[in-house]
Amino acid sequence: MNEITGHINNQYNGITYYFQLKSTNDSLVKANAELYNKLKTDFELPDTTNKIVINTIKVDSLILGRKYLYKEAKVVANSVSSQTNYLVLGRGSDQQLVKDIGVVDPNNDVIGIVTDVSSNFAVVMSLLHKDSRISAKLKKGGDAGMVTWDGQDPTQLTLSEIRKSAKVAKGDTVVTSGFTTTFPYGLNIGTIQEIIPEKSTSHYIIKLKTCANFYNLQYAYAIDNLQKDEINRLLEKAKKESQ
Amino acid sequence: MSTLVKNILRFVLLILAQVFVLDKIHVNYLVTPYIYFLFILWMPFQFSKPVQMILAFFLGFTLDSFGHNPGFHAAACVLIAYVRPYLINLLIPQESGDINYNEPSIKSMGGFIPYTLYAGILTFLHNGWLFLLEAWQFGNVWYFVAKTMLSTIITLVLILITELLFNRKQQFRTNTM
Secondary structure, rough: HHHHHHHHHHHHHHHHHHHHHHHHHHHHHHHHHHHHHOOOOOOOOOOOOOOOOOOOOOOOOOOOOOOOOEEEEEEEOOOOOOOEEEEEEEEEEEHOOOOOOOEEEEEEEEEEEEEEOOOOOEEEEEEEEOOOOEEEEOOOOEEEEEEEOOOOOOEEEEEEEEEEEOOOOOOEEEEEOOOOOOOOOOOEEEEHHHHHHHHOOOOEEEEEOOOOOOOOEEEEEEEOOHHHHHHHHHHHHHHHHHH | OOOOHHHHHHHHHHHHHHHHOOOOOEEOOOOOOOOOOOOHOOOOOOOOOOHHHHEEEEHHHHHHHHOOOOOHHHHHHHHHHHHHHHHHHHHHHOHHHHHOOOOOOOOOOOOOOHHHHHHHHHHHHHHHHHHHHHHHHOOOOOHHHHHHHHHHHHHHHHHHHHHHHHOOOOOOOOOOO
């Protein structure tokens, strides 16, 4: 079923893609600029710095040390209008996409988590899904909380479980916590719009404005955590032993 | 056009219209327009009850597979397909439009008001059941009531507009059949 609807959505996306080319291009240019600014040639180091030589034999350091692998995918279908929004990516298990990994847009803003893959398509539970829960942190201060969606406004998220003692201010950025295996630390989720103290508990309810624009997603990156299986195995072992 | 071809075309077109036009519209979180179940509303009279319900299930299932949310629409569609024959029996005029005409329409139901009532009740049932299933997870009564009411009104308006735009020609069948 996934395959069939995926193919139909693909046809439809072929048409709508043209209408959003401009904004797609803009966001890709922005992402590119950010990457260019990280280039080594942009920085000039004074001569006094020491060169660090690592004295271990790593044949291919790029592969051995790699934890996250970005896999690009076309967004084939997307919705914002229901309570349970899903995205469909035009990349599936035949193209090395797996379940339970995070998905971001070209500017590293969180979109959702892959919940199902077929051979050529993947279904992503959007941040705008009432069952979606994402572990988050305040970029400034580092207090951890949970991001959910109340099912109303597609540009607004809710951050809960932030203690009242935490320093929060309007406009602060909320990023992924990196505690789970789905997302690395520091991907943008939203910016603080409104802070409401919860009366009965010692927590805040914080309204966030989403960083990602869910209305015109065309490309996405699925972030595969290559150490995920190892971490999960360890966790399972620990759970078994404690029983 | 034969009944079979007509209904297959309707099925496909209504699903496409729902998935690629109406589902892309985001008015408000309380308003979700649905029109695809016009297929059930327009099903011919002569289909037997089980056939109607099976077709309704497939209609709902198709929409569910686009939304990756199995069961919700299928349940609502089967419910209205179950209620439909009883409602038609209640609302159809005594000269039995269900013998003279092929399918429910303003003409065959004997006027604007019975047809609106027919469409209105089924729309209400469909939306109510759908949002009840949804609100069950949410646990919010007011959300459910408001959403059902507003969506029913919008959907009904859409159905009536569709009815005016696409004038279905109903030929008068003879009584001898």
